Amino acid sequence: MRGNRVAVLSPVAWRTPPRRYGAWETVASNVAEGLVARGWDVTLFATGDSVTSGRLHAVVARGYEEDSTVDPKVAEYLHISEVFEHAHEFDLIHSHYDFMALSYTRLVQTPVLTTVHGFSSPRIMPAYEKYRDGYFVSISDADRAPGLNYLATVYNGIDLSLYPFQPSGGDELIFLGRIHPDKGVHLAIAVARMSGVPLLIAGIIQDQSYFREQVEPHLDGTIRYIGPVDVAGKNALFARARALLHLNTIPERFGLVLAEANAAGVPVIAMDLGSCREVIREGETGFLISDVNQAVRVLGRIPEIARGACRRRVEQCFSIETMVEGYERVYRAILDPGHTTAADRAVL
């Protein structure tokens, strides 16, 4: 099976891997690099400035979020069609490109596996319904749509070498993510206010009016916004963190940042919505809460969390290797269904 030719189709909003923000591109990169490390023949379809140890195939020079001369719609159509025009060169296409790529799948012979990184709106469901018989992977058991032909849940894997274990943290609360109501920045601010613990907020501002109205007025010496951060910036935050606050207001699909924080040894206080209870183990790597008051209460219990246990859980469940092993089982089920082992089937 290894040695087979796989095309990994990444989005072109950002470079793969992204410089700062870009969860889908991060995962696509981790999949590509993990597959290369395990001997697969990998071609990454991504922006021209992307970086891979596999082969890079690019028709869009730079991400449309990073270059205003690029029309997003043109970039998407050109980029997605390109992989399908080369479909015969591959044994499998692994798409990270949402419903758009599905619309080309019936025009080629090559099987296409789609990792669904999230259903952005009920209005996109008609596209999934049409192609429901395709091959799908969910990134958490929570984030599944009924009726799709799911072969497995494969949790996202992070590059553990990027997030070194930090045996002792600091005294601050941290928020890491898009500044958007979905991510509950206002709730993190409320927890900081009520508890008197300082809060550091980092991330791109995706909703300007939300930032202006519900974040900015609260900024002072205790609650601070430091803009978007790269990996080094994240690690600097983890070094100062007592806990990561992740008080999402809608069901989380996976929650990469939860795994990143845990990898560094940082306990997580997460809203019990969507995938959070799959990523965080209650009382072991953090706490699952259902409102702000509860979040304030569990702050006092943070010392119960062993930082080493946080790291170990990510090593076991959310490493690139674990993720790629998961995808290898799925690839085998598609490419060679007769030879899927009992062990594979048990896991799938």
Place this chain on the structure above:
Amino acid sequence: MRGNRVAVLSPVAWRTPPRRYGAWETVASNVAEGLVARGWDVTLFATGDSVTSGRLHAVVARGYEEDSTVDPKVAEYLHISEVFEHAHEFDLIHSHYDFMALSYTRLVQTPVLTTVHGFSSPRIMPAYEKYRDGYFVSISDADRAPGLNYLATVYNGIDLSLYPFQPSGGDELIFLGRIHPDKGVHLAIAVARMSGVPLLIAGIIQDQSYFREQVEPHLDGTIRYIGPVDVAGKNALFARARALLHLNTIPERFGLVLAEANAAGVPVIAMDLGSCREVIREGETGFLISDVNQAVRVLGRIPEIARGACRRRVEQCFSIETMVEGYERVYRAILDPGHTTAADRAVL
């Protein structure tokens, strides 16, 4: 050649034909109906509420501009891919769907002809450049991009029965089109102000701030805005018209409304930009001007235009029949290049 199976791919912004606004859907409808009338086996790919004397194939129930529950991006991908998934059922696909449809053309055997209804932005040119070797038709000689494999210019044709000849007009100036700076509504208002001739403005408001700032403040008893109009509304306007003012500020691609006004016998005063000089014959069916002062001056010369000559020119050059004959020559050149006649070649 007739009897061959043609798929006509219309946009899904609006119903085909549109209830009011929707130039591309209008032309796609006219092509489909004209082909059916001449014996072709036509399948129209359009919204589910579309109307055709051919076969209707629809996966999107209603136009995304008419139904807010429809996601435009989902509708486009599902609609466009559908025709390509059925490509083997057709001898030719005639696309009116811009660059998006091009991205599927290399995945099927069936030849695809694209009528380019306009290049909306320089940022879409990379898509046309990639697929430049496809088959293209321009809707005016003016609206061509260098390097594309154009087989012909085929002028848009209108349904002359919808716009009956009106031997005598009225005393008002009329503007018909999108309320958008590109269409020069503010220039039409200036002409009305300077000449003292009343102006009736009709059309959808596409640019709200333009309407608020440059149209609305000028509305009074003499300059009036009456909203969008359907075919009956257009004819009512034509009955009251001394002339149609079409003072576009960017090159016109074709200008359906010029042909519609002329069909009713209404002379046209048009900015000499883009296709206007192909549609309007100077001094015979209207006047081509280059600024507002000149537009005011030629108002006095409107009586020189014979209303019957306007009608005759549309009958000859911009009827559905003329358009469909043009497309038949192009279809023959694609489907049976060895048997294209000398007469065809002369016209192509």
